Amino acid sequence: xxxxxxxxxxxxxxxxxxxxxxxxxxxxxxxxxxxxxxxxxxxxxxxxxxxxxxxxxxxxxxxxxxxxxxxxxxxxxxxxxxxxxxxxxxxxxxxxxxxxxxxxxxxxxxxxxxxxxxxxxxxxxxxxxxxxxxxxxxxxxxxxxxxxxxxxxxxxxxxxxxxxxxxxxxxxxxxxxxxxxxxxxxxxxxxxxxxxxxx
Amino acid sequence: xxxxxxxxxxxxxxxxxxxxxxxxxxxxxxxxxxxxxxxxxxxxxxxxxxxxxxxxxxxxxxxxxxxxxxxxxxxxxxxxxxxxxxxxxxxxxxxxxxxxxxxxxxxxxxxxxxxxxxxxxxxxxxxxxxxxxxxxxxxxxxxxxxxxxxxxxxxxxxxxxxxxxxxxxxxxxxxxxxxxxxxxxxxxxxxxxxxxxxx
DNA sequence: TCCGCTCTTGACCATTTGATCAAGAATTAT
DNA sequence: ATAATTCTTGATCAAATGGTCAAGAGCGGA
Numbered sequence: 001x002x003x004x005x006x007x008x009x010x011x012x013x014x015x016x017x018x019x020x021x022x023x024x025x026x027x028x029x030x031x032x033x034x035x036x037x038x039x040x041x042x043x044x045x046x047x048x049x050x051x052x053x054x055x056x057x058x059x060x061x062x063x064x065x066x067x068x069x070x071x072x073x074x075x076x077x078x079x080x081x082x083x084x085x086x087x088x089x090x091x092x093x094x095x096x097x098x099x100x101x102x103x104x105x106x107x108x109x110x111x112x113x114x115x116x117x118x119x120x121x122x123x124x125x126x127x128x129x130x131x132x133x134x135x136x137x138x139x140x141x142x143x144x145x146x147x148x149x150x151x152x153x154x155x156x157x158x159x160x161x162x163x164x165x166x167x168x169x170x171x172x173x174x175x176x177x178x179x180x181x182x183x184x185x186x187x188x189x190x191x192x193x194x195x196x197x198x199x
Numbered sequence: 200x201x202x203x204x205x206x207x208x209x210x211x212x213x214x215x216x217x218x219x220x221x222x223x224x225x226x227x228x229x230x231x232x233x234x235x236x237x238x239x240x241x242x243x244x245x246x247x248x249x250x251x252x253x254x255x256x257x258x259x260x261x262x263x264x265x266x267x268x269x270x271x272x273x274x275x276x277x278x279x280x281x282x283x284x285x286x287x288x289x290x291x292x293x294x295x296x297x298x299x300x301x302x303x304x305x306x307x308x309x310x311x312x313x314x315x316x317x318x319x320x321x322x323x324x325x326x327x328x329x330x331x332x333x334x335x336x337x338x339x340x341x342x343x344x345x346x347x348x349x350x351x352x353x354x355x356x357x358x359x360x361x362x363x364x365x366x367x368x369x370x371x372x373x374x375x376x377x378x379x380x381x382x383x384x385x386x387x388x389x390x391x392x393x394x395x396x397x398x
Numbered sequence: 399t400c401c402g403c404t405c406t407t408g409a410c411c412a413t414t415t416g417a418t419c420a421a422g423a424a425t426t427a428t
Numbered sequence: 429a430t431a432a433t434t435c436t437t438g439a440t441c442a443a444a445t446g447g448t449c450a451a452g453a454g455c456g457g458a
Binding site for chain 2: 436
């Protein structure tokens with residue numbers, strides 16, 4: 001057993017490479033089949049190693065999953081964090097929406113990974129949702145409400161606005177097969193951001 | 200083995216009751232744990248019968264799942280079918296959005312069942328998406344485009360409008376735990392429909 | 399070079415789980 | 429009533445799957 005994991009000492013080149021390969025493979029497999037549907041064998045095969053070898057780096061299937069989620073959670077919140085209270089509302093919201101849409105387009109697997117986790121009741125990241133995520137959303141909702149009260153944007157419930165943005169942007173990643181089936185092809189042009197006209 | 204299944208003869212009272220109980224239980228279990236995550240034992244327990252007894256009515260786990268999906272698919276499309284080309288656009292769209300929202304609120308389990316199926320690539324209802332669903336959407340998209348061209352509503356891509364409606368309405372069912380975690384409680388008031396101002 | 403540590407894997411184990419079967423209980427038709 | 433049919437379940441099976449182990453291969457520092 002490598003010291004690295006237990007004592008957080010420096011990692012071997014091989015360790016770094018293997019863990020990366022495993023997490024890459026895990027993202028592909030978990031996002032496609034869900035936590036329960038994915039098998040360790042599948043992930044190992046996708047990562048190009050034997051199952052015992054994979055389990056040498058991550059003792060349990062759950063460890064891979066949790067590590068994967070944690071690794072991506074922070075990135076996922078970055079765009080919302082960047083919403084600037086002192087910026088121009090329309091500009092800020094447009095940038096947020098655009099960034100989210102690009103992330104869904106460029107990394108649909110990550111989007112589906114989260115979608116699946118939440119759809120199943122967020123058994124692993126429930127605390128994260130109720131803690132850090134909630135605080136962040138409360139914070140940014142206050143910003144949007146402020147904008148509303150100052151008449152800089154249409155009066156709108158900030159939480160529902162955020163939900164609407166999440167829903168629409170992630171839809172193209174999470175329900176890609178449906179979008180593809182209905183349109184007959186992969187969406188080339190992302191939808192224009194929903195425009196909020198002054199009330 | 201009952202003749203009913205093979206020969207589509209009239210069903211026994213017991214058959215009807217049992218199948219109903221199974222499908223009810225299956226909706227609960229499948230929508231919570233997904234197809235792979237749900238076990239036949241769980242469904243049988245939830246339906247109040249033994250596993251072999253359940254398998255007497257549905258030979259395979261997959262049969263329960265498919266039957267369940269088929270049973271709900273039609274209902275799910277009803278609101279979109281009702282979109283009337285000759286009606287008042289704002290009224291028609293509002294009614295459609297409201298109905299979808301109510302369905303998500305009243306039957307979140309069904310919403311999650313579909314979400315899970317599609318998230319995982321629609322292995323069972325792929326043909327339905329590419330066939331009946333696509334035709335219906337094409338049809339109604341044409342209606343919306345017509346409204347656009349006549350200047351009765353803002354110029355907007357009909358497909359993306361439909362996707363936006365699907366995404367936002369289902370969001371409250373599919374991602375309920377997230378909504379709950381962020382707002383700290385169950386949403387009491389559904390969001391107001393997105394208003395499209397004339398361009 | 400040589401020794402210790404890391405890495406890798408075939409074989410194996412225990413549990414879960416979808417599915418079967420035979421035998422008995424309940425129901426229905428005559 | 430009684431025979432035929434339908435319904436129900438305990439016991440059981442085979443496959444899949446998460447996880448272990450021991451033994452060997454590979455690598456790096458002295």
